[in-house]
Amino acid sequence: MEAIQPRHISDEIKGFLKNVDFNTCLTCGTCAGGCPVSGISGELEGWDIRKVLRKLVYGMVDEIVDSKFPWVCTGCGRCIHACPMKIDIVYLMKIMKKLRDRDKVPGILHKGVLKVLETGNNMGIPEKIYMDVLDIVGEELREQPGFEDFNLPIDKDNVDVAFYPNSKEISADSDDMKWYWKIFHAAKANWTIPKDNWEAVDWGIFTANDEASMTLAKRKIDFVKSHNIKRLILPDCGGGSLGARSSIEKWKAKDPSLAIDYLYIYDIFIEYMKEGRIKVDKSKNTKIHTWHDSCKHGREAERMFGQGKYDEPRWLLQQCTDNFVEMHPTRENAFCCGAGGGAWAGPYKEERNYYGRKKAESIKNSGAEVVVVGCSNCRDQILRGLKPKYNLNIEVKYIWEIIAESLIME
């Protein structure tokens, strides 16, 4: 009889895994109980995060790395939030992604990372098309009353804030940019958008490509510094905010002279409202509104940086409407929509929609007619994924869309 051979685990993997103490895991299953992936069918049938952890304990690293699981997990952090032993499952799943050969990264994500490194945006949109689109959208905005003298500030020096668009806006949803632009214009903001390397969203965080994330963050730091810009706005939730922020902080730790000031999109609009620079008309929003807590602006921001953006968007929303309801669960317990961790751009649509059933339930039970969001991937998943899939009778709006549409122009 042949003796069972112990598996060989490479030093690289051991190095990553030694940051997590599996011995403390109680195998209680709390993580799996709160994870929307549990109960999934298809290739991952029978898998859940607790089982994945047990497999890792047995050294079955390749099975996890080769599976869909780390790519269906959205890094929402609900597991670690509830885990009594605080085992860092989000980190573990990141390592599983990292160990995947780059040419086997599912879908377009890795190609997007290569594109952004090469061209400055995830889709490789040439400068001419970027500038043409910005020009046309600006022209269209000038046709609207109150915005006749709108001028898009590109690569301006000495401004208060820098704001980055994303390639989805340039390639398809260009009208969405008008909402931000309107608010900046109404607030007489001193702002700018970049001409080069303009991509807001860091897909390096979605593929666990730390080197790429660092390069992308450095470009933003360089832009802010070279144009003497006071603050960088972190847009979107995963790649644009949490990803960019983590890498900006890492640069600062390496070299304090690279520190820059940044703020979330909510903070700048709160500032404008509190300073009386923009005013909104509540009577425009009579439908029942609810707020979708994105995991990367809420729970994960709280875990990594000590504070989640829960109150800020609610405050803004309550300036725009008197008709607000909470979802349940909410705030740090809220479910991810299913688009996180790059899942929206990834190829596993069925899994993504299965994942989102929990959010769809929360939305339905809230009775809300308008689901308000602060991220383009959350928006797309709820509007284009969950709404048709679960027959949700809702509108999905950005918080800045509501503000822009309620502006009182003086």
Place this chain on the structure above:
Amino acid sequence: MSFELNGVFYQTDKEGYLENPENWNKEVAEYMASTVDTELTPEHWQVIEILRDYYQEYGYPPQVKVIVKTMQKRFGTEKGNYKYFYQLFPKGPYLQAYKIAGVSNPCKWM
């Protein structure tokens, strides 16, 4: 996947877009149009030409806003508006116009 026209084979991707936009020609356009229930009129060709011009110059297809704007510049506001564009290509830019012009979907570039 592939199709054959006058003895030449053309590769397509799984959504039926021309694999290599460089291989595009007018017969390919006619064939692609037939796969999306479109009969090409001179008006369709005006749009397709814009798509091809842009692609040839920048290696990337123009966004629908850019197409409409270019139509406006070339043929006036009567043809340079969204309503007119969607009358010609009711299934939209990606599913119809891009496919016929052989420039595929921008996501393919990634």
